[in-house]
Amino acid sequence: MGRVVIGMDPHKRSATIEVVDERERVLQVGRFETDRDGYRDMLSAGRRWPDRVWAVEGCNGVGRHLAQRLVADGEPVVDVPAMDGAAGTAVVSLERLLFGKTRTSSRRNERTRSAKRDYHNRRDPTGT
Numbered sequence: 001m002g003r004v005v006i007g008m009d010p011h012k013r014s015a016t017i018e019v020v021d022e023r024e025r026v027l028q029v030g031r032f033e034t035d036r037d038g039y040r041d042m043l044s045a046g047r048r049w050p051d052r053v054w055a056v057e058g059c060n061g062v063g064r065h066l067a068q069r070l071v072a073d074g075e076p077v078v079d080v081p082a083m084d085g086a087a088g089t090a091v092v093s094l095e096r097l098l099f100g101k102t103r104t105s106s107r108r109n110e111r112t113r114s115a116k117r118d119y120h121n122r123r124d125p126t127g128t
Contacts, residue, residue, distance in 0.1 A: 003051045007080070010034075010056060010063035017042060019049065039069060046075070055080045 032042035059067040059079035
C-alpha cells in the first residue's frame with residue numbers, strides 16, 4: 001500500500017472522511033459521529049493504511065477538536081484551509097492539494113504548496 005490522504009470535512013457532531021491514494025482513487029468514504037465511539041471507529045478506519053496523513057479542513061475552526069484528538073493519538077495531521085464554495089468540495093479536492101495535482105486557481109496552488117510543505121516537514125522535522 002502506498003501513501004494515502006485522509007481528507008476530513010468536520011462538523012460539530014460528525015465528520016466525513018475520504019481516503020484517497022496517489023492516483024486519486026477513492027479507497028474509502030465514511031461519515032462518523034464525533035462522540036467517543038464514532039471517533040474510535042473513524043480512527044480505526046484511517047489506521048488501515050500505514051502511510052497516511054489526515055488533512056483536516058479548518059484545524060483552527062470547526063475541525064480543531066478532531067485535529068487535536070488525532071494529534072494526541074499520534075496521527076500526522078495537516079491543516080487544509082476551508083475552500084471557497086460548498087464544504088464538500090474541500091473533501092473532494094484534498095488529494096489534489098497534498099499530491100500537487102491541482103488544476104485550479106493560483107490561490108489554491110498556494111494552498112497546495114503550503115499543505116505539501118506542512119506534510120513533508122511533519123515527516124522530516126528538519127524540512128529537508
